[in-house]
Amino acid sequence: MEKPLKSSDNNVGAVDHGTLPIVRRKAAGFDEAVWGRVYNARRDTSRVPRAVIRASSITHAREAVELANREGCRVSVRSGGHSWAGWSVRHDAVLLDLGGLQEITYDDTSWGRMFAGGHCPDVGLGGFLLQGGMGWNCKGWGWACESIVGINVVTADARELYCSAVENADLFWAARGAGPGFPAVVTKFHLLTRPLLEMYNCIYVYPQSMYRTVLQWVIDTSPTADTDTEMVCVSRRSPDEKEIQIIAGYTTFKPSKKHAEEALQAVHDSKPPNAIVEIFCDPTTLDVEYRGQIDAQPRGFRFCSENAYIANDADVPSVLEAAFTTLPTQKAFALYFAMNPTSRRPLPDMALSMQSDHYFALYTVWDDAADDERCTAWVHDMMRKVERESVGSYLGDADFQHRTTRFWSKESGQRLMEIRKRWDPEGRICGYLDAEDKSGVDGLKNEFEWEMPDR
Numbered sequence: 001m002e003k004p005l006k007s008s009d010n011n012v013g014a015v016d017h018g019t020l021p022i023v024r025r026k027a028a029g030f031d032e033a034v035w036g037r038v039y040n041a042r043r044d045t046s047r048v049p050r051a052v053i054r055a056s057s058i059t060h061a062r063e064a065v066e067l068a069n070r071e072g073c074r075v076s077v078r079s080g081g082h083s084w085a086g087w088s089v090r091h092d093a094v095l096l097d098l099g100g101l102q103e104i105t106y107d108d109t110s111w112g113r114m115f116a117g118g119h120c121p122d123v124g125l126g127g128f129l130l131q132g133g134m135g136w137n138c139k140g141w142g143w144a145c146e147s148i149v150g151i152n153v154v155t156a157d158a159r160e161l162y163c164s165a166v167e168n169a170d171l172f173w174a175a176r177g178a179g180p181g182f183p184a185v186v187t188k189f190h191l192l193t194r195p196l197l198e199m200y201n202c203i204y205v206y207p208q209s210m211y212r213t214v215l216q217w218v219i220d221t222s223p224t225a226d227t228d229t230e231m232v233c234v235s236r237r238s239p240d241e242k243e244i245q246i247i248a249g250y251t252t253f254k255p256s257k258k259h260a261e262e263a264l265q266a267v268h269d270s271k272p273p274n275a276i277v278e279i280f281c282d283p284t285t286l287d288v289e290y291r292g293q294i295d296a297q298p299r300g301f302r303f304c305s306e307n308a309y310i311a312n313d314a315d316v317p318s319v320l321e322a323a324f325t326t327l328p329t330q331k332a333f334a335l336y337f338a339m340n341p342t343s344r345r346p347l348p349d350m351a352l353s354m355q356s357d358h359y360f361a362l363y364t365v366w367d368d369a370a371d372d373e374r375c376t377a378w379v380h381d382m383m384r385k386v387e388r389e390s391v392g393s394y395l396g397d398a399d400f401q402h403r404t405t406r407f408w409s410k411e412s413g414q415r416l417m418e419i420r421k422r423w424d425p426e427g428r429i430c431g432y433l434d435a436e437d438k439s440g441v442d443g444l445k446n447e448f449e450w451e452m453p454d455r
């Protein structure tokens with residue numbers, strides 16, 4: 001039985017001297033306020049906000065929206081700063097940085113429980129939950145946004161409201177899947193937690209020559225695998241840079257090692273032979289896993305990320321072969337996330353409406369600006385081929401400036417764009433950052449590139 005967890009605006013360390021903590025353009029510290037908390041070091045500095053508000057209370061958030069209304073400009077929002085494409089930095093907007101809104105309060109009965117957030121420790125709940133949230137064991141437990149029971153928001157016309165399935169229900173519907181096009185500022189999430197379990201890993205590393213066999217094995221074991229077990233297949237370069245390796249990883253959440261061994265045994269017994277490395281049911285913790293994720297995607301590096309849900313009936317190893325076997329840098333990696341059978345169930349009534357059995361994402365990582373063109377061109381080239389076999393994409397690993405695709409079902413996409421217009425008719429809250437930041441009140445077209453008549 002899930003129990004409620006509440007976040008609060010009663011912030012530890014909040015500094016509010018009765019004035020808005022605002023850093024205007026040209027003021028000392030402005031660049032740091034704009035870019036300091038943006039994870040990706042590859043940045044488009046031609047986008048210059050008019051001011052940054054470092055909010056540490058809900059009052060600050062409301063006042064920031066009031067200020068934008070007075071000045072007739074847009075508001076951009078930042079929680080954790082982890083948007084790969086730097087969505088929070090928008091030209092001539094008031095940047096509302098919610099980094100100071102950090103306190104979490106729990107119901108007494110929630111101690112010793114967990115919330116399945118993002119795989120990196122500092123991914124912000126704001127961006128993560130609004131786009132759906134591919135948290136720990138999304139394959140078995142579903143989308144993180146399914147655990148939202150209510151939100152507090154500041155609307156585009158600066159009103160403070162509560163939204164749930166029965167109050168302002170259309171905004172609540174949109175909050176679970178609109179991503180960066182949500183037409184208000186969320187100041188609190190009311191969430192359900194789940195039991196905190198022990199974690200165990202199975203890891204199998206194979207040479208690149210085994211790519212097809214290993215990926216097909218992960219795909220085949222997915223539908224009947226234990227439902228508390230997350231399953232991935234990753235390709236990355238070996239530490240000596242000589243070759244690409246294919247890694248199958250299974251992370252299970254269980255009350256004890258005995259339960260974990262039982263859950264993982266079938267996978268272990270069916271593994272392809274000749275693994276270079278083979279680890280069965282190794283105890284791990286969220287802390288250890290977070291460190292591994294930070295190592296794979298280190299702060300200070302340049303990133304280009306893209307993704308697609310591959311069609312259920314596609315020959316997935318063929319579709320992904322080029323991407324998995326031609327990684328352009330030492331730290332780049334390609335990821336296959338098994339989603340079957342959770343992907344086959346009807347989703348709750350919410351904006352998030354896109355999924356398939358096969359989630360594929362590219363995380364291209366490099367550190368020299370001279371490699372920007374080569375690396376981004378590789379990602380876009382790979383995606384052009386892959387997306388023809390896809391049903392759409394996940395907002396969280398996407399960049400609308402470079403790629404037009406589907407993010408929702410046709411009906412949900414239309415409903416979402418109508419809700420956006422209803423709640424923010426003037427486009428006060430910056431929406432989707434498409435090419436030249438023009439989408440505004442209209443939002444995204446939710447169409448594949450090759451389906452669009454004007455392309």
Ligand SMILES: Cc1cc2nc3c(=O)[nH]c(=O)nc-3n(C[C@H](O)[C@H](O)[C@H](O)COP(=O)(O)OP(=O)(O)OC[C@H]3O[C@@H](n4cnc5c(N)ncnc54)[C@H](O)[C@@H]3O)c2cc1C
Binds near residue numbers: 077125134
């Ligand atoms: C290292 C790394 C690891 C990641 N791992 C995962 C993962 O495991 N699973 C997954 O699903 N995604 C993952 N992502 C993607 C990440 O979830 C998305 O980029 C998400 O948008 C980040 O949220 P944020 O609040 O940190 O980002 P921000 O850049 O702060 O926010 C992104 C956008 O969301 C909107 N937004 C954020 N907060 C609010 C708010 N309170 N009210 C209204 N709008 C808001 C704004 O439009 C904002 O510009 C990862 C990203 C990185 C860099």
